[in-house]
Amino acid sequence: MKSFEYANPTKIIFGEGAIQKLPRALETCGKNVLLAYGKGAIKKAGIYDTIINMLADAGKTVTELTGIMPNPTAAKVREGVALCKENKVDFILAVGGGSVIDCCKAIAVGSLLEEDFWEVLYTRGELAVKALPIGAVLTMVGTASEMNGFAVITNDDITVKSGFFSPAAYPKFSILDPTYTYSLPKYQMVSGICDILSHLMEAYFSGEDDNVSDDLNEALMKSIIKNARIAVSNPLDYTARSNIMWGATLALNGILGVGKTQDWEVHQIEHQLGAYYDVSHGMGLAAVSASYFRLVFRSGLHKFRQYAVNVWGVETVGKTDEAVALEGISRLEAFFKEIGAATSLRELGIGDQTKLAEIAESTNLLDAGYRQLTSADVKAILEASF
C-alpha cells in the first residue's frame, strides 16, 4: 500500500426527509447566503420552496444564482463570484447535482481571490487554501462532489474542461435524500451510474495491488451494478436509490482510493471530449471506457483478469488470461448497453470524426495507470469509440 494522508471534514445528513435538518445545519453558517441551482428542476419538485422558506425562517439574506448548466462554465463561475462580492455573501448553498456543487466550489474559492479564479487555479496552478463555506443539497448522484474537494469547470474561451482540488472546498455539510432522485430522467440516472463505476475503475486499475482498497472497491462496484439494475427497472425502490446515492459518495470521497496511485486517464479523455461537445459526463465516460481498457489491458493483465472474475463472475476454465480479461471488459460494455448508457461517440450525438485528432492532441495526459498514453493512443481510443 502506498503511503497516504486522508481527511474529510464534510458532514453527511442522509435519508428520506433529511432536508428537515437543514435549519439546524444553517445555524452555524453565515447570514448572507448565495442560493445556487440549475435550470429550475428544483422548483418543480418543491425543493426550492422548502429551502427558501427555511432560509427566510433562519433570518438569512438570500441572493440567487440560477441556470447553472451541466458542464458549468468559467463564465458562470465569474457571474457567481461577482454576485458574492457585490452582496457580501458569506455562505453558499448549492442545490442540485455535481455540476451545481462544482460551480459553487469555484465561486467559493474565486470570491476570496483578488484575481480571476481561472488565472490563479488553472493558469498558475496554485492551491487554494481559502474558500467561502459551502453547504449542499444533492438532487442527482454520481460525482461525489458532495463529499470531496474537487470541481470540474469548462472554459469555453480556450476549449478546456478541467478539474481543480482545494482542501477548503469540501462542503461543510451535504444533505442526501434518496427520494429526490426518484423523478430524475432515466438518462441522468444512468449517466450518474456510469460516472460512479468510472470513479471506482479509475482507482482500481492502477498499481499497489493486494490492497484492501481494491477489495472494497470490487464490493462497491458489484453493489452499484446490482442496485442500478433494480433502480432502472423500478425507479421508486428506496433501498436501491439509497445504496446508489451513498455508494456514489463513497466512490469518490477519497476513502476507497487511499494507498493507490490511481489512473484517471478515462476522465482526462472525457473532460476534453466534454470541452468540445456538450456531452453528459457519465455518458462520455461510458462511451470511451471499453476502448481505453482494450488498448491498455495487456499492461495490467493480472488486474483486468481479477476484475473480470471478481466483479463480473467470468468463468476462467479453459480460457487464457487475455480471454478472461477481455470478457470482463465486454461485460462492462454489455452492462452499459443494458441500462441504457451510450457506448459510442455516435450515440452521444457526435456526427463525424473531424475533431477527434484535435481532442486527442489537447487531452492532458497523466502517467499513472498501467501504461503511459500518447496522443496517438487517445486518437485510437476515440476512433474505436466512434
Add this chain to the structure above:
Amino acid sequence: MKSFEYANPTKIIFGEGAIQKLPRALETCGKNVLLAYGKGAIKKAGIYDTIINMLADAGKTVTELTGIMPNPTAAKVREGVALCKENKVDFILAVGGGSVIDCCKAIAVGSLLEEDFWEVLYTRGELAVKALPIGAVLTMVGTASEMNGFAVITNDDITVKSGFFSPAAYPKFSILDPTYTYSLPKYQMVSGICDILSHLMEAYFSGEDDNVSDDLNEALMKSIIKNARIAVSNPLDYTARSNIMWGATLALNGILGVGKTQDWEVHQIEHQLGAYYDVSHGMGLAAVSASYFRLVFRSGLHKFRQYAVNVWGVETVGKTDEAVALEGISRLEAFFKEIGAATSLRELGIGDQTKLAEIAESTNLLDAGYRQLTSADVKAILEASF
C-alpha cells in the same frame, strides 16, 4: 437503509516513516503537551526517543503520563486529568494502541470538566462537547480509536467497563506506520484481529439488509481474514500489515456502519467480562462470539446464511439454511483457533464459573441485534463459552 448522519474530522497520516510528518502536524497544536503512553514498549522500539526529540525541536513543554494499562482505569484517567490541570496542558499526544488513546480521550474530556469525568459521562450520561485536542501515534491495531470518538474505561470501584462517545474526542490527527506493528507479540496482534472482525460483525448482524454497508463489510471481513493469515505466518509482510492496520481503522471509523442499526451485544458481554477479569479485549470477544451467534442465529437466519456463503464460502448444496448458517459460525471459530485466538473462557485464564452469573446480571444489555437478550441468555452464552 436507515437514515444517518456521518462526519469524521480525523486526519490520517499513513505509511512507513509517517512519524516524519509529526513535526508538521504539531505546528498547529498547543505548546503544553501531555505525552501519554503505556508500559515502556515504545522506549524499546525507539519511538519514544524520536518523538521526544521532535517535541523538543518544536519547542513544546512536555509532561509525561506513563503506565497506561491494557484496560485503562478511571483512576488512570484521573491521574491524567490532574496532570493536565496542574501543567495547563493544551494538547495530548497519545502513543500506543487503543487503550492509550481511549485513556487520553477521557483525560481530554475530563480536563475541561469541573466535576469528575465519571460522574458526568457515565453516572449522568451527559454528552461531552468539549475536549482538549488529541493527536495519536498508533503502535497496535484493532480498536480504531485512532479515527473515532469512542473510548472504553474500566471503573474498578464499581466493577464496570464501559464506553462513551464524544464528538470532541476524535483525534485531530493519527499517525499510522504499519512497521510499528512488526514487533508486536503475536498474542496482541491476534487479539487486535479478533477485535476488528468483531467490530465488523457487530455492524453486519443487524437489520437494514440489502445495504451497501453490508456489501463493503463482507469485503473487509474477507480482506482481514486473508491478510491475518499472511501476517501470522510472516509478521514482517508490509502489505499484510498495512491492510490490517488500515482495515482496522475502516472497521470502526463509522464509514461501514452507516445506515445500519448495529448490534454490539458481543462487546457488551466482553466489557463486563473485562470488568471482572483482566482479559485482552479482542481475545474476550473471540471467546464469546460463537456461543452468542449460536444462541441468536435463528432470529437472523437469512443473514447468518449470507455470512456463511459470502464470507466463508460455505457450500449450500443439499444443506438446510440452518446447517449453512451454523457452518459459517464454526468456520469463524476455526479461524480464531487457527490464528491462535482464545475460543473459550478457560483459555482466557478464567478457572471456574463462579462469577458468570454475576457478570451476566451486570451486563448492560441493548436491544439492537436480531434478538433481545436476557441476563439468562448471557449466562447461557458465558457457560457455553467456558
